[in-house]
Amino acid sequence: MSHPPPPPTADEPESAGCAVHEHRGGAVAIDPAACERAAAIFRALGDPQRLRMLAMLRDSERCVSELCHALHDNMPAISQRLRLLKAERIVRSRRDGKHIYYALADDHIARLVTVGLLHALEPAGAGRPPTAVEGQPAITV
Amino acid sequence: MSHPPPPPTADEPESAGCAVHEHRGGAVAIDPAACERAAAIFRALGDPQRLRMLAMLRDSERCVSELCHALHDNMPAISQRLRLLKAERIVRSRRDGKHIYYALADDHIARLVTVGLLHALEPAGAGRPPTAVEGQPAITV
């Protein structure tokens, strides 16, 4: 009792209240806005149906009917997913006559989809753990 | 009316019912299990709080108290998130006395986190669109 957890104020006090035995410097220097945006992208990728769709679009652009047929789903469902993906600027759309063609917005998305799917295909602990020693060079992306 | 959309049977008929004007071969050859797994990973990354945590763990392993302090959140909340991440085999845990240290499970996760955050930092359409012409070499990851 007697020390309720401090409400999430957005500063970085090294004061008491949280009895951590021994702190490293606390290099939290992560841009919150970037986290928010990246999480939104990941969340949009975090659905099997949407991911399948994106995996298809990675190869080439497709119109909605094609996606419907390939994914065995009805048009409103596909359209809703496309709308969500477009709102996150993950896909682009282009009209051609009666058809609307969708494609990935940029290469980064394609890379994310590919890396994710590759990881999913590999055995459980394929990439050896990053050895957790601080001071190793940053990941080269 | 008069042609209700076929219920999602799990085969791939090129029969009628879906009036697509002109199909490409339909190279849907995406492993559904891989999609499911990859989507699960993306979904786990798709939360700002969890992503911040993973961004910290990318640098070095941390115990729960450290994460609580750095992220300004209470322990059960952190613990729940860690549990979820561990269930998806995204983080590993190691006990040392009274403390439990968490780290990323492997390099792939670190790469995904890094790529996602980098993309989020860049301006809107930084990676030029992948030109959508089929036949270009596969993305080299």
Place this chain on the structure above:
DNA sequence: CTTACAGTTAAACGACTGATTAAGTATCCA
């Protein structure tokens, strides 16, 4: 202008998620 095709939008509803509070487990030290 009317019909058919291609796609979007709206609204309702069930399922899942995430935060919170409280209680429980595990390890160390005196």
Place this chain on the structure above:
DNA sequence: TGGATACTTAATCAGTCGTTTAACTGTAAG
């Protein structure tokens, strides 16, 4: 053994997400 620290688990509950049905918009063809 008792207490304190470090962390986990359980249970509740509000908010969010995704699917579904139906209605609506836009384009081309006759």
